[in-house]
Amino acid sequence: MSTARTRLIIAALLLGPVLLYWGLGIAPSERSQPPKALQEGEDYFATDTRTRVFDDKGMLEQTLSTPRLDHYPDRAESELTSPEIVLYGTDGSVTTTTATQGTLPDDRAKALLTGNVQIKDRASSGATTLVLTETLTLYPDTKLAETDESVTILSDNTRYDATGMTASFENKTLKLLSNVQGLHENED
Amino acid sequence: LPEDREKPIHVSADSASIDEKSGRTIYQGDVKITQGTLLIEADRVEMERGKEGVERVTAFGKQAHFRQKPDTDKPYTDAWGDTIIYKVEKEHLTLQKNAKVISDKDTFTGSRILYNLKTSVVDAYSDGKDGSSGRVEMIIQPKKDKDAQ
Numbered sequence: 001m002s003t004a005r006t007r008l009i010i011a012a013l014l015l016g017p018v019l020l021y022w023g024l025g026i027a028p029s030e031r032s033q034p035p036k037a038l039q040e041g042e043d044y045f046a047t048d049t050r051t052r053v054f055d056d057k058g059m060l061e062q063t064l065s066t067p068r069l070d071h072y073p074d075r076a077e078s079e080l081t082s083p084e085i086v087l088y089g090t091d092g093s094v095t096t097t098t099a100t101q102g103t104l105p106d107d108r109a110k111a112l113l114t115g116n117v118q119i120k121d122r123a124s125s126g127a128t129t130l131v132l133t134e135t136l137t138l139y140p141d142t143k144l145a146e147t148d149e150s151v152t153i154l155s156d157n158t159r160y161d162a163t164g165m166t167a168s169f170e171n172k173t174l175k176l177l178s179n180v181q182g183l184h185e186n187e188d
Numbered sequence: 189l190p191e192d193r194e195k196p197i198h199v200s201a202d203s204a205s206i207d208e209k210s211g212r213t214i215y216q217g218d219v220k221i222t223q224g225t226l227l228i229e230a231d232r233v234e235m236e237r238g239k240e241g242v243e244r245v246t247a248f249g250k251q252a253h254f255r256q257k258p259d260t261d262k263p264y265t266d267a268w269g270d271t272i273i274y275k276v277e278k279e280h281l282t283l284q285k286n287a288k289v290i291s292d293k294d295t296f297t298g299s300r301i302l303y304n305l306k307t308s309v310v311d312a313y314s315d316g317k318d319g320s321s322g323r324v325e326m327i328i329q330p331k332k333d334k335d336a337q
Contacts, residue, residue, distance in 0.1 A: 121208075129208055155208065157241050162204065172208040180215065182199035186241040 045070045053140075062087050062140050064111075066102070077105045085111060087143050087169060092124030095169045097138055097145075111138045119145065121169055129155040131167065131174075143170040151176070157185040189257055190306075192224030193279065197242050201233070211237040221245065225257040225264075228274065245274040251286060258291075258308055265291040267303060279305040287312070298324040 038045065051064040068081040080102035087095040100115025112135070119131040133151040138144075146166045153160040153174065164177030202217025213235045221228040230247035237243065247254075254267040254274070267290075269283030280302065283289065287301040289310055298312035312324040 123208065127208070153206070158237065160204065160206070174206040174208070176204040176206070178203060180199070180201045180204040182197075182201070182204065182213065182215065182235075184197040184199070184235070184237065184242045186194065186196070 041072050042070050043073045060088050095121045144168050159183045189225050192226045195224040197223045227255040229253045242276050247272040293329045295327040
């Protein structure tokens, strides 16, 4: 009898910590770090945010996702870390813009994006256009974008390099403002 | 050269506007297009792209200029016109208004010229509307002179 009891105690000693660990659901190292404290002039911040904007017919029009948003009341704007802005066209196209940093005024009229800015525009036909630049002003409501820096545009078999660009993702038109180089490859 | 058509097309210009829906790109200002030995210089160029790549190039200028080496052992062919239409697949050139071609030292002028880049055949037309003499003019160099030069 005593050997059975001893076995039971040993089993309990072995399994106990494992069950406790699972029971808590998180290992010590995984416990998320406490969010950074408020910055100077900041009144609130939000982490892992995802904002969705719908049109008056209830159709999803745009989403803004960012791991961290810091709001500054005096400047009436928010600073976005690694923002991703997705615009949904009425024609079924999807325009996804990402950057290292962004600034969004409270009126949301435009977003100033900086650092490794990428716009991936996928038309309803499936054709994809990629725009690469370092800074960009994006006007979500009108689906316009502009930059005065160097820009590269890649779409099937074609590459453009230029300085300065304005783009309308609603009309699928882009204007390259200076120093334009075009490279058109033939389909193999 | 025959293999020009396989080469990528390089364009430089002051500005451009791109319409992704129609596949049309308009280049403006000091436009230069090269594709192997082919060169087009113009003030403004409309380029139409299809699934297979660039299908048609329309160059406008005072004047637009086209140049290409028909073959390794042949001199460059030069062509001018107020409008030059280059159909890439067919390798056809249409020169409109004040059209002129110099091919292997032979000169052709008229108000409209069709030039086949593969066969170097020239079809020249003149309707007199553009202030020209109303006639097609050709200056064919004697073969002997051509070889002597």
